[in-house]
Amino acid sequence: MECGIDAPSRVKMKMATLNIGKEFSIDPVGRYYSDSDASGEKFREEILRKKINALSENEKLTIILDDGVEAYGSSFLTEGFAGMVKYGYITSQELLGKIDIQFSDEDFFFYKEKVIQYIKEAKYNSEEYQSTK
Amino acid sequence: MSVLNIIEESEQDVVQLEQLYSAVSEHLNALADAVDKVSHTITTTSTSSVLEPAIVVIIGAFTAYLFNLFHWRMVENRKSITNISDGLIQLILRLEDVSVNYWLSCYAGGDNEIERQVSEIKIKSDLLLIAKFSKTLLNKTTPRNNISIGEDLENQISILFDLATGGEFESKTRLPSKSNASKISTACVKLRFQIAELA
Numbered sequence: 001m002e003c004g005i006d007a008p009s010r011v012k013m014k015m016a017t018l019n020i021g022k023e024f025s026i027d028p029v030g031r032y033y034s035d036s037d038a039s040g041e042k043f044r045e046e047i048l049r050k051k052i053n054a055l056s057e058n059e060k061l062t063i064i065l066d067d068g069v070e071a072y073g074s075s076f077l078t079e080g081f082a083g084m085v086k087y088g089y090i091t092s093q094e095l096l097g098k099i100d101i102q103f104s105d106e107d108f109f110f111y112k113e114k115v116i117q118y119i120k121e122a123k124y125n126s127e128e129y130q131s132t133k
Numbered sequence: 134m135s136v137l138n139i140i141e142e143s144e145q146d147v148v149q150l151e152q153l154y155s156a157v158s159e160h161l162n163a164l165a166d167a168v169d170k171v172s173h174t175i176t177t178t179s180t181s182s183v184l185e186p187a188i189v190v191i192i193g194a195f196t197a198y199l200f201n202l203f204h205w206r207m208v209e210n211r212k213s214i215t216n217i218s219d220g221l222i223q224l225i226l227r228l229e230d231v232s233v234n235y236w237l238s239c240y241a242g243g244d245n246e247i248e249r250q251v252s253e254i255k256i257k258s259d260l261l262l263i264a265k266f267s268k269t270l271l272n273k274t275t276p277r278n279n280i281s282i283g284e285d286l287e288n289q290i291s292i293l294f295d296l297a298t299g300g301e302f303e304s305k306t307r308l309p310s311k312s313n314a315s316k317i318s319t320a321c322v323k324l325r326f327q328i329a330e331l332a
Contacts, residue, residue, distance in 0.1 A: 029253075030302075030305075031301070036303065070257075071254075072257070073256075073298035073303055074294055075299055075302040075303055107264070113291075114291065114294065117291070
């Protein structure tokens with residue numbers, strides 16, 4: 001009986017983690033689909049948005065920045081994270097409340113701060129999304 | 134690579150310095166205990182006319198030793214700060230060179246694909262290293278009650294990151310942008326100036 005209750009919650013906890021290096025790419029590059037196979041647009045549309053939508057009410061998405069990834073550019077981070085707000089998928093406040101950015105390499109604290117800054121600065125629903133695919 | 138070596142060596146110097154300082158401190162404590170014991174022994178066994186000059190000499194020598202120790206430590210710390218700031222300035226110069234060239238170049242035709250990727254990798258890694266070693270420098274130089282100096286430096290690095298890797302960075306169809314190249318160059322000069330001021 002206990003196993004029956006615990007098993008689904010364990011599965012749910014696994015779904016609430018997004019390891020960019022393992023689940024997306026170790027080489028995230030560029031803003032749009034046309035820039036690379038691992039662009040910010042692809043990350044947002046095919047990974048982050050789906051993960052955020054799959055969260056239950058009080059669940060958070062832990063995003064691991066550094067597992068295999070060497071570095072990020074502003075173009076990727078802006079499109080990948082702030083694009084969620086810019087295209088009206090979610091407000092800045094809601095998005096910041098639903099994600100928890102983690103890293104083991106202390107140097108990646110810089111990227112965490114930038115992601116938070118980009119999300120805060122993004123204007124909700126300020127542009128209509130048109131895929132560049 | 135040599136810039137990295139300079140910074141890493143200076144960090145190692147600091148670690149060794151701290152270990153050495155710790156060892157010297159232990160010896161100093163032992164020396165102070167010994168002086169106390171000698172002083173106690175003398176006071177209980179000799180007359181005060183012999184005792185007072187001896188104590189004055191011991192205390193004088195001990196004070197001079199302490200002064201030399203702290204002066205030496207300050208000199209070493211200053212040397213370490215200079216090494217880190219010199220390394221940082223070299224890194225910023227390299228970033229300026231690579232990123233200004235990158236933003237002035239046209240890769241839209243698909244030519245120089247490798248050169249474009251090399252530049253993008255260098256720009257991203259240099260920025261990450263600049264952010265990392267600026268923190269190291271700030272930890273060594275900024276007084277805890279003056280956080281605005283640190284915030285100004287971090288803001289400038291943040292601005293530089295946005296300029297150098299924002300917009301159409303890593304786009305295969307990006308056209309040259311003289312305006313952005315110019316902004317990057319200005320931001321790099323500002324950052325170098327801030328670091329020179331800190332050091």
